[in-house]
Amino acid sequence: MQSWRRRKSLWLALSASWLLLVLLGGFSLLRLALPPRPQPGASQGWPRWLDAELLQSFSQPGELPEDAVSPPQAPHGGSCNWEACFDTSKCRGDGLKVFVYPAVGPISETHRRILASIEGSRFYTFSPAGACLLLLLSLDAQTGECSSMPLQWNRGRNHLVLRLRPAPCPRTFQLGQAMVAEASPTVDSFRPGFDVALPFLPEAHPLRGGAPGQLRQHSPQPGVALLALEEERGGWRTADTGSSACPWDGRCEQDPGPGQTQRQETLPNATFCLISGHRPEAASRFLQALQAGCIPVLLSPRWELPFSEVIDWTKAAIVADERLPLQVLAALQEMSPARVLALRQQTQFLWDAYFSSVEKVIHTTLEVIQDRIFGTSAHPSLLWNSPPGALLALSTFSTSPQDFPFYYLQQGSRPEGRFSTLIWVGPPGQPPLKLIQAVAGSQHCAQILVLWSNERPLPSRWPETAVPLTVIDGHRKVSDRFYPYSTIRTDAILSLDARSSLSTSEVDFAFLVWQSFPERMVGFLTSSHFWDEAHGGWGYTAERTNEFSMVLTTAAFYHRYYHTLFTHSLPKALRTLADEAPTCVDVLMNFIVAAVTKLPPIKVPYGKQRQEAAPLAPGVPGPRPKPPAPAPDCINQIAAAFGHMPLLSSRLRLDPVLFKDPVSVQRKKYRSLEKS
């Protein structure tokens, strides 16, 4: 009985193991027998061929199939590209010269002002023969100027037809080889590299200056809506995007998210602005969002983004496919704060640099075409796409970003450790011997230039200095002070008036400070501007106050690039103004630098007694101080020419770290600054 039981259990175990063996073994055998199939998950990939070594190359180096070269191809019927339809040989010499066809008959105020703006620009030329680009303004339909074919039309060669509004009038003549600068052209009609895409400007867009971007802080406020959506009938509404909501796409079946608000006309405060739909509505929304610092999210735009040839829109907007709404939404929600921060700031920079006024749009258009003509000496992409932008960073100055004061960080470079001194000797014309000695004593001084600008003959003897001293015989014009002399070899310039007085240690300290802020002006004496309610205009004063917005250029460090900007980018009228009313030159220089940097200048300490003695209105030629009567006028004229008030106030002064601290003077590096 027992053995039977044992045997039975033995048999049970045995049969069980047999069963297992058959099952498992059979399964394995089955797998062996069947040819292997790709397993899901385990990727198979492209096979490694046994005879891969024997494969032939796609092109045989020996064969030269191209011996029969055809002559250069002619452009295909009717269509144009840059090489085929633009004659750059007309543009030799000093870059782009533009002739504008004068308007025939009555013209609108906008048209007149645009004409005036181009005529005042550095591109303008009076003769169509000397022009490299002929500009045809095609602005509004009523005046009818677009119906006539201009005289020098020449099949449109080297012509640019500028349309600020899309197709204002029916095309009455063949465009031929003319380029078209048009507001938000459709991608199908746009010829990349030939046409220029303009922004869609609203009717009331300011001609000059323009409203600054509306962003007041870098990062979005916590709790601000993620998304603003455009309404079909115009206006905006915000949507707090719950992940399931699909607030803009008709194909989504869910209810719109609970966080939606009523529609409103003005742009709501949101991080992203969703823009779908077609031009021109979408294009005008786009600009609106850009100004507001609301990152535009464009869904499959059928129109070309403005100035897409030079502006890297991926840094300021998101172009997504309208067919993947959920994916776009998820991407927006997951976007890193760093990216959001960068995109927001870029919208503001681009708005301010290229879009905020009609003048900027037109100048950008011309600059784009000039870049095509310039070829290798065009603006590098960095100059277009980072502050202050290509209109303010002239490629005629340099094409290397490290030559400008704005890109040291991006380039991983630093301003060089030496400066040039430029001393302006106006009337009465005493050689500034003491000043030269003080400046030459600085270890950072590389050269001294004396700009002799008065009626007296040049003195034959100059003091012996450790650094080279050059004397330039000037033209007696105040604007000469800011001419980009080729003899200036350093990045930094210390601009001085012969009557200024500085100590070596003041110079040394100020230069060290300038090296930390190479894009700003670093000065000793200041003045500040204010809004004069009584006169309804701007005024400025050199009185000592708790804040300042200008430093006097009779003693200031700045980058040599500002000489180029002063001489080559300012409208002629403003430079003439400076020559006629020399007190204006300080204001003008401060305006330029502030307009470029959007930052106030920097003040460093200045010896006390001399501060009292220093003239309030510097740079005035003549033995007696002139009444500062023209001064207020000049600030208003300049502000009008700029279209806005760029000056900003600062409430601080940069002192040496131990300045007037209760510690032994032996420890201090800039002792002489403390003597009072």
Next chain:
Amino acid sequence: MARKPYHRECEEEAVCVIMCASVKYNIRGPALIPRMKTKHRIYYITLFSIVLLGLIATGMFQFWPHSIESSNDWNVEKRSIRDVPVVRLPADSPIPERGDLSCRMHTCFDVYRCGFNPKNKIKVYIYALKKYVDDFGVSVSNAISREYNELLMAISDSDYYTDDINRACLFVPSIDVLNQNTLRIKETAQALAQLSRWDRGTNHLLFNMLPGGPPDYNTALDVPRDRALLAGGGFSTWTYRQGYDVSIPVYSPLSAEVDLPEKGPGPRQYFLLSSQVGLHPEYREDLEALQVKHGESVLVLDKCTNLSEGVLSVRKRCHKHQVFDYPQVLQEATFCVVLRGARLGQAVLSDVLQAGCVPVVIADSYILPFSEVLDWKRASVVVPEEKMSDVYSILQSIPQRQIEEMQRQARWFWEAYFQSIKAIALATLQIINDRIYPYAAISYEEWNDPPAVKWGSVSNPLFLPLIPPQSQGFTAIVLTYDRVESLFRVITEVSKVPSLSKLLVVWNNQNKNPPEDSLWPKIRVPLKVVRTAENKLSNRFFPYDEIETEAVLAIDDDIIMLTSDELQFGYEVWREFPDRLVGYPGRLHLWDHEMNKWKYESEWTNEVSMVLTGAAFYHKYFNYLYTYKMPGDIKNWVDAHMNCEDIAMNFLVANVTGKAVIKVTPRKKFKCPECTAIDGLSLDQTHMVERSECINKFASVFGTMPLKVVEHRADPVLYKDDFPEKLKSFPNIGSL
């Protein structure tokens, strides 16, 4: 044992159970088995052994299935190309439409196939290789070229690859159309049309480097391809569909054959060199005229006619009787001409870039390779054909520094995007990927900046010059443990600052509750207490939702000596420098030449490179950076050592902005450990040593010393000026 879901693991268990059972039997065996008959005994033992062996074998087989399978696959994958299946194309099988010139991503590309993808990567499927023959059994094309095989292999090895045709977003046929000359156009088109997912070519990607054929040499592949995307070498503006096609280089086999070591930028023997053979006579005349005019600095080479047998003529170029090695000779020139031949795209472009020679591209309407993302202005000079005679003067007008920049850039483009078929394939896929997932696209800088520039440059996260409005105010964050009395004094003092908009107390003590609401000082702004889960120093820099302003004032619970004027002035200074740390006590790092390491310095120095965050203003974005983006293990290190969070913050901000701190207002006697040294009391040596260690540790983690030394501090404009105190905005500054 717990039951496991996978059969393989069950099998292993089963083996074990049986084995264990048999072992048991063996142990008990001597008692049991001798009672049986010998015949039976042998029978059982044999049977058992067989079963056992079988099971062990099965188990082992199951246990190492991969090695067996993969060796199995190895046999299959390593097939010969001659063995690929043959497909017969009937003469009347459908032909796709010609390419649609109006195609754009949103019209011709089916983006739904790409669907949602958390990794933002497209999936690419490669069709299996087949051999196509026509009705007469004559093959349609060569099997596959070496380069196309490499290209498909590169895609297959990349993250883009999928072998699941249903999940694919992009399809790459294995039909090789790299060189149109080797193709029978109609039959190739028919072969494309019969691909299983062809669907008018939607989402199909074709690679072609040599398009067109005699006599007119079209600039795009002539094979009808309907909506398929074309990655083509040699597009012109007339055939290139902007934003749809991809312009790729013509691969030069010399890239792999010849190793040209990188040559530093600078002037070279020849200013301008032309190395192409088979140039149009008109162009050659123009070039030779340049040579006559400019003498030695221009070298125009041609193929060699009098080479001895056995010399590879491809690798030689001649000028008169002088023989030059190609492509080595390219390294002797600053500029190298890349002229169009019958085709616009020329393989010589790749050789020229490899040699670090700046290409002078003379090919009107040519779309340069990867022009959608690469900035060719930085690496090449494009000259219109009609201006060929002016080439020399155009090139001479380029400043030397720009030339060197271009030489570097040219070499970098070759290294990154030209040097191998793999590089070309992956760049093409990346471009398409960027179009489909634009929010995850690679930036201009990533595409174009050479590694050296990427490392050296700093992109300030707060690059927009913007002075925030004063009305926004700042949020004060007080980190406290249990010094309630001192904390309350700080709160009272700080609340007097006009621009304070909120006060946040970070209660870092888990063992003790903060005082009751009624006990807190009554102040005019909201006061919030945040309790933390752990007593960590990094809690002070957490980006709390409660912070609604951009400006943050970090202040210790014992900083009671700062006046309201000083704090308000500090805030004003921060507004002018919102991207910097603006703080009160300043510190310096110094290089200790004896010890060969960094040293922390708190003496009265003329320089400053750090501010203590015991009292400092900064942008709240840096809280986010500190908490989530601090490199290496610095954050944990700080929490573990309970020290140096301020030094870490100084490193972080200086590293990300490239800018120095701003120290505000004159030095005061702060209550802080190292300040006792100034009082002439005991010098807390260990503290200083610890702080120095922090600097060395952080510098090694950052891989550099980001701190910037400056010699200035910020004071009010009229500070210590002879001016009526009453009229000063911030009179109460610097009082001890």
